[in-house]
Amino acid sequence: MQDELQKANDTVEFLQREVNKYSFGGVIGKSKIIQQKIEMSKQVARTNASILIVGESGTGKEVFARAIHDYSGAKGYFVPVNCSAIPAELFESEFFGYEEGAFTGAKKGGKMGLFELSNDGTIFLDEIGDLPLFMQAKLLRVLQNKEIKKVGGEKNIKLNLRVISATNKNLQEMVEKGEFREDLYYRINVIEIKLPPLRDRKEDIILLFKYFLKNICKENKRQVPKIDSEVADMLIKYDWYGNARELKNTVEHIVALNRDDVITSDLIPRHIRHKVSSENGIEKIYTTDLGLNESVEKFEISLIKKALEISNGNKLKAANLLNIPRTTLHSKINRYNI
Structure with a gap:
């Protein structure tokens, strides 16, 4: 327990040093x-x-x-x-x-x-x-x-x-x-x-995320959790049209729901996961054939794979993420041989 506490304190001190290094009053950013x-x-x-x-x-x-x-x-x-x-x-x-x-x-x-x-x-x-x-x-x-x-x-x-x-x-x-x-x-x-x-200063997203995370965990008397690499990737890919205010609200959402020492992608608000997954799917389609039927199939396959990845293979959760019945998901999995 003492070792874990020391690790947590070291993490907080590191985050504080990073924030102080790139701060001006309450302005945080290294871009x-x-x-x-x-x-x-x-x-x-x-x-x-x-x-x-x-x-x-x-x-x-x-x-x-x-x-x-x-x-x-x-x-x-x-x-x-x-x-x-x-x-x-x-x-x-x-x-x-x-x-x-x-x-x-x-x-x-x-x-x-x-x-x-x-x-x-x-x-x-x-x-x-x-x-x-x-x-x-x-x-x-x-x-x-x-x-x-x-x-x-x-x-x-x-x-x-x-x-x-x-x-x-x-x-x-x-x-x-x-x-x-x-x-x-x-x-x-x-x-x-x-x-x-x-969205024009992507390199500041994780720095701001960690800053909000430290402060919100402190307010809620929680230990600062680690961030899964998939979460960091998703945060950077999202466009954040609500800017820092939306990012802070997202951190509050995550801290309220998190019960582990690591933040995983399933804690990211659903609309963010869908947005990132959809855009990734579209990018893959546009780099290949633009035929309508083929594009729709590739898009569906991309979204289904992402939903299964986020839900760790749980088909009910994946169906909920995709907003389709579980039977429809099973049918598409078999059809596309996923």
Whole structure:
């Protein structure tokens, strides 16, 4: 037991060293493309330039923004704001704050707004592309004047803050369509950092998987299991359109179901296994004859073999994976002499 515990501790220490080696705050990655983004972020972090982070959902835009704030050495808070979640009628009171008695229902003593809260720090405007035009105008005025006035207040409050915005939308196209103010676009986009999707940085998948695995096992008081080579191969082949968020959810799924000291392919969510198996089957077909009947047969054979491999020869499990009756599977096995 002591030997096993030592091995587990050694594994955790190794994973931690690997993560620290390729991390920037909470950003994990050793691929050339993500390291370029990290270096760029470090370079601009010490300046006051406004930053726009763009990328698909789940690529880690807020994680990058937090890392930039931490690296900047700013004294104030990092204040994240989901622009799509703030109702239009509450925009001013949320962003600017209000004085006591400013309106019916106002808190006694008033309230500090998000801009004031992030003074001497960073305000992170996530999903900025979802801001209505009238809100964009008010935001632009604040960024230009660097001061605000609370709702119901009379004095101006000077601001000293860094603005980092993020979106998964094409703001340039929105500007051309009149859906986003051009002057605001140039105000928030002094520096643009475009984050790559996970499918474009395949070498980071296993590193991220191990990082999530270590943390989730720690949260659930579980020993960190080993990863079967077939699992690693499947993770790399999958395209991860949900990016790091989907990968983390997959790790949570695996940890919840795993009862052994090794993660095997049957713990991978079914839709991922099917996607990888289907694509592998199609690749084999396309490298040979493209006749319809022959292609369908080769595709079926490929999927059946993969299902039997995943289920360790259990025909009932294989039939369930293929979403066909067991009798149909038996018939096809005999027909194709598998």
